[in-house]
Amino acid sequence: MPAQSDAPGERRPPLRYSLRDQVLCAxxxxxxxxxxxxxTVYSAPALALRFDVSATPVREAMQQLVREGAVEVVHNRGFRVxxxxxxxxxxLAEVRALIEVPVMLRLARTVRPECWEPLRPLAQDTVVAAGAGxxxxxxxxxxxxxxxxxxLGGNAQLVAVAGELHGRAQWPAAHGPGPHPAQLLADATEHAVLLDALVARDLPTVESLVREHFSGVPGT
Known part of the structure; x- marks a missing residue:
């Protein structure tokens, strides 16, 4: 009997992560x-053995990290962190502040207070991760x-540019052992405080928090 096809209009749910995405996450x-x-220079075949995959998804993932500025290509050798x-x-912190401080102040003035509430679970996720070290x-x-x-500003290009800068600043291995868990937790708790200030449209506090956030733990 031939396999039944999906009903008209139905689509199979896509796989959540491709192999390349899994390797990129790792x-x-x-x-x-x-x-x-x-x-340190790492070859794609060596990393493929480490993650028990073929070299192709490793190369694809490493090329994404090249675009993010986390690694660089070393001809005929692999990728250097x-x-x-x-x-x-x-x-990086200065550039991020130049972009994000005025944007956050504009959003504090224009976004309805109730629109910030759905972001609280995301803020809590940072606290949970920081608390676990x-x-x-x-x-x-x-x-x-x-x-x-x-x-929430609706500018996809801004989100993309800010995200790229965020990624470039977010590799603790590139500048030392990384922040102590207590530092991470202190940084994470600022997210909820920032949301409170945005809900209250407290512009001076919003500006102060965003500027201090960039000057604190690297990559926040």
């Missing part, structure tokens, strides 16, 4: 935790929270 986690060391200086991180999970949750904040 590589990001290894970067954040320091398993992949700054300045990027190193960031203190000055690099300060410059899970830097990789914190990095993911932090990106999701900041993208959701800026996304």
């Amino acid at each position: 590589l990001r986690g290894a970067l954040v935790t320091g398993e992949l060391c700054p300045g 990027a190193s960031r200086s203190v000055r690099d991180l300060a410059e 899970d830097r990789a999970a914190y990095a993911d949750a932090d990106r999701a929270f900041h993208a959701a904040l800026l996304g």
Whole structure:
């Protein structure tokens, strides 16, 4: 008997993650935790053995990390984990502040208070990850929270640019062992405080929190 096709109009739900996405997630986690060391060159075949996959999804994932500035291509050798200086991180923080501070102030004035409430679970996700000392999970949750904040402005290009800058600043392995869990937790709790200020349309507090957020834990 031939296999039954889907009913008209029905679509099979897509797989949640491709193999390439799974490898990319694993590589990001290894970067954040320091398993992949700054300045070290890693070949796609060696990483493929490590993750028990073929080299193709590894190369695809590493090319994405090249675009994010986390690694760089080394001809005929593989990919070198990027190193960031203190000055690099300060410059990234300055650029992010130049973009995000005025945007957040505009959103504080124009977004209805009730629209901020759906972001509270995302803020809580950062607290949970920080409390567990899970830097990789914190990095993911932090990106999701900041993208959701800026996304309320409706400017997809802004979200993309800010997200790229966020990613470039978010690799603790590239500038030392990374923040202590207590630092991560302190940083994560600022997210809920920021939401309170946005709901209250407290512009001075919003500006202060956003600026201090960038000057604190790297990659927040």
